[in-house]
Amino acid sequence: MTTLLNLDEKLQNRHFILVGGSGFIGRNLTQFLLTRGADVAWIERESGLQEISGRTISIFAPHEVPQSLRQQIQKIDVVFLSHAGARGGMPARRDDLLEDNWAWLQKVRKDVLSVPAQTFFFFSSGGSVYGNCERDIPLSEDFPLHAVSPYGWVKAALEKKILDERDLWSPRVFIGRPANAYGAGQIPFSGQGLLPTLAASIILDRNLDIFGIEAIRDYVHVGALSESVIRLIATDIDGGIFNIGTGKGLSTQTVIQLFEDFMKKKVKMTVQERRETDVLYNTLDTTKLQRATQWSPVLELRERIGEIVDFVTKHLQGPR
Numbered sequence: 001m002t003t004l005l006n007l008d009e010k011l012q013n014r015h016f017i018l019v020g021g022s023g024f025i026g027r028n029l030t031q032f033l034l035t036r037g038a039d040v041a042w043i044e045r046e047s048g049l050q051e052i053s054g055r056t057i058s059i060f061a062p063h064e065v066p067q068s069l070r071q072q073i074q075k076i077d078v079v080f081l082s083h084a085g086a087r088g089g090m091p092a093r094r095d096d097l098l099e100d101n102w103a104w105l106q107k108v109r110k111d112v113l114s115v116p117a118q119t120f121f122f123f124s125s126g127g128s129v130y131g132n133c134e135r136d137i138p139l140s141e142d143f144p145l146h147a148v149s150p151y152g153w154v155k156a157a158l159e160k161k162i163l164d165e166r167d168l169w170s171p172r173v174f175i176g177r178p179a180n181a182y183g184a185g186q187i188p189f190s191g192q193g194l195l196p197t198l199a200a201s202i203i204l205d206r207n208l209d210i211f212g213i214e215a216i217r218d219y220v221h222v223g224a225l226s227e228s229v230i231r232l233i234a235t236d237i238d239g240g241i242f243n244i245g246t247g248k249g250l251s252t253q254t255v256i257q258l259f260e261d262f263m264k265k266k267v268k269m270t271v272q273e274r275r276e277t278d279v280l281y282n283t284l285d286t287t288k289l290q291r292a293t294q295w296s297p298v299l300e301l302r303e304r305i306g307e308i309v310d311f312v313t314k315h316l317q318g319p320r
């Protein structure tokens with residue numbers, strides 16, 4: 001069993017490259033790694049620097065990754081978090097999304113992975129690749145993929161493409177299918193999940209459109225998600241597909257009630273019919289993750305609402 005102490009020992013001076021590290025999950029994953037002695041660099045579309053936990057993170061465009069880093073790639077763990085959105089604000093066409101995302105993956109591989117990396121971990125989406133299913137059935141990794149949204153369809157297609165040529169990426173290829181991640185750092189009204197937008201709507205007395213209040217989701221805290229990813233990478237297994245969630249589902253109605261109780265204020269909302277691209281039920285079976293790591297996230301949303309509300313409140317107040 002890998003304890004946090006054992007994990008710290010395994011991460012000391014270990015090198016990670018996060019592709020798309022500047023996003024919500026990437027920043028939290030970076031912080032998790034830095035506090036345990038790992039070295040982290042980001043790959044984005046433009047180079048720069050970023051301060052995280054008192055450390056300066058080097059950000060490289062793929063073609064600007066220094067030769068010294070490329071030469072070490074066989075000893076580096078690469079985590080791919082990026083996802084290209086719709087073109088020019090136009091409605092998302094899944095073929096365009098797949099083309100853009102696969103082109104970005106290929107650019108990273110050709111410019112950075114001149115030889116396979118030590119580990120390649122691809123962030124897919126456990127919340128969208130499975131599509132709709134019957135209630136009360138936690139979804140295992142072998143559940144058929146029937147994505148109903150362009151985002152989920154693209155993630156599923158990218159999984160297949162990566163696995164079809166896995167030897168080009170790494171001897172150890174992981175596909176992570178996370179549940180709905182949440183935590184401080186998600187921006188309200190930006191498409192980064194229901195929870196920050198719900199909190200902001202209550203604070204601002206703004207009406208919130210809810211599509212399918214009966215929908216059930218698996219919510220995983222971003223800290224537990226980060227730990228799950230790194231625990232998987234720290235194992236000796238050769239990779240695989242892993243759900244990352246709590247195995248517990250909460251309805252949108254229950255989530256709204258939890259926030260209203262915490263904030264002691266009702267949300268103004270308009271309940272609408274579920275859209276074709278909205279999944280009705282999604283709870284992930286994490287048995288495989290537990291067996292591989294002897295650990296898995298637990299449902300703790302009720303205890304974490306305060307951190308979401310605090311962050312959203314400060315975000316809405318703006319810089320001081």
